[in-house]
Amino acid sequence: MARGNAIRILRQVTVATLAAAFAGGTLLGNVRVAAWEEPLWVTVYPAVAGERAATAEFVDRLTAADFEPIAAFVAREAQRYGLPLDRPIRIELGDAAAVPPAPPVGAGPVGIAWWSLRLRFWAWRQLSGRPGPAPDIRLFTVFHDPIEGVALPHSLGLEKARIGIAHVFASRRMQGSNRVVITHELLHTLGATDKYGPDNLPRYPDGYAEPARRPLYPQRYAEIMGGRIPVSAERADIPRSLRQVRIGPLTAQEINWPVADGGG
Ligand SMILES: [Zn+2]
Known part of the structure; x- marks a missing residue:
């Protein structure tokens, strides 16, 4: 019992320490992100789920224009609220990434914290060595085969890490609803709740x-x-x-x- 507690406390301390180390790097970024004084730079990294060639071809043909309506949507809504920024976000299409690690099923807060750290490390490794400055927000967008009646894994957005994971369909016809999913996760990274x-x-x-x-x-x-x-x-x-x-x-x-x- 006592030993189990000690291990749990140790794990929590480790998570807290690692989280603090990561937070040091993102703290300034978060202040900037929350201020809305200049446009936020958002990069979408597409990923291919499954083995089907059509999905990979769909992802190959994506361009920044596929995601531009997201920036236009945020601009339109920001205007309704009187935000003094014409283009609150700039959205870019990054090079393809791998499929991000899935969150553990039925995990408690500590399990989720561990997974969140692993995800940050995974994202850092995915994107390290890529030229240019890091974006403010990274949206990993996983494209799946559009199979009727198949449910996609849950999408999610992490505020502190400023990482979103969106699961969407590799289908032209679905691009409109895909953008709704991606925008929802983008707003999670900015602090919005379900x-x-x-x-x-x-x-x-x-x-x-x-x-x-x-x-x-x-x-x-x-x-x-x-x-x-x-x-x-x-x-x-x-x-x-x-x-x-x-x-x-x-x-x-x-x-x-x-x-x-x-x-x-
Ligand atoms: Zn949500």
Whole structure:
């Protein structure tokens, strides 16, 4: 018992020490990221899941233009909140990367902390030796075969590490909804929290783009961290593109945008 505790404490101390060492390198970056005084540099690193040649060919044909609508979306929403920056983010397409290590299934906080450190180390190794300065935010975007009815691994975004992992489909037709997933993870890296329940339904009111709309249903837009467009109290649809998505006031506040008191 005591020995188990000692090992657990030792692991926690090690995690804390390693985390502090990593944080030293990213602290200044985080201050800069939160300030919104100059555009943030976001790089998307595509990765190929599986062995199918078509997936690799799809990734080969990607260009920065495939991700530009994400920057345009953030610019449009920032303007609604009066952020004094024309282009809050600059998005670039990086060279292909490997598929990032998956988070441990059913792990507790310590397991997740370990995995998060491993992921940071993995990302550092993936990108070390690449020319040029490091981007503010790194988005590893894993492209999967678009197989009907197959669920993708969970996407996630780590705020302190400023690393996002998005799992998307290698399909032209899905690029609109892919960009919604990538943008959701991007906003996680900036401090935004999820606004949907365990049933995948957006939480009212913060997960709704227009919570004051009457009648309430159907909603016209998805709130980016609510994830889906509530069409009734029981059903919410996946947005087909960022044109069907808004950033709600709570998310805006979480990513440090100016939100007027009582505004909404
Ligand atoms: Zn999320």
